[in-house]
Amino acid sequence: GRNHNDVLGTWEAECEVVEVEDSGAIRRWVWNVLVPDGVGATWAFEVEPTSDGALIRQWGRMGPDPSGLSLAIAAAPELEGRIVARRLADWEQGMRATLDYVRARFED
Numbered sequence: 001g002r003n004h005n006d007v008l009g010t011w012e013a014e015c016e017v018v019e020v021e022d023s024g025a026i027r028r029w030v031w032n033v034l035v036p037d038g039v040g041a042t043w044a045f046e047v048e049p050t051s052d053g054a055l056i057r058q059w060g061r062m063g064p065d066p067s068g069l070s071l072a073i074a075a076a077p078e079l080e081g082r083i084v085a086r087r088l089a090d091w092e093q094g095m096r097a098t099l100d101y102v103r104a105r106f107e108d
Helices: 068-075 077-107
Strands: 002-005 009-012 015-022 026-035 038-050 053-062
Touching (some): 068 077
Antiparallel strands (some): 015 026, 026 038
């Protein structure tokens, strides 16, 4: 995976697909973002057919192993709440951009 953050810059992460639900059409796929100590995050897409198209969900889970977020918190533990809130806001913004991109590709 390729990532960019205005504060951290650009980086690549090795990922591992850990689950695919395929019943004629892929409905769910889940992957782990690998960090030196294990899994830094888990991400997934879920697709649910609807009468007029599909509902697509994307979700992410931090951890369970240390990641860049852990390093930021260790450097400023008194700011943990703000650091986590900012990271979650970044994730939300990224997920919205990804889903908007997918929507635009299928609505054309």
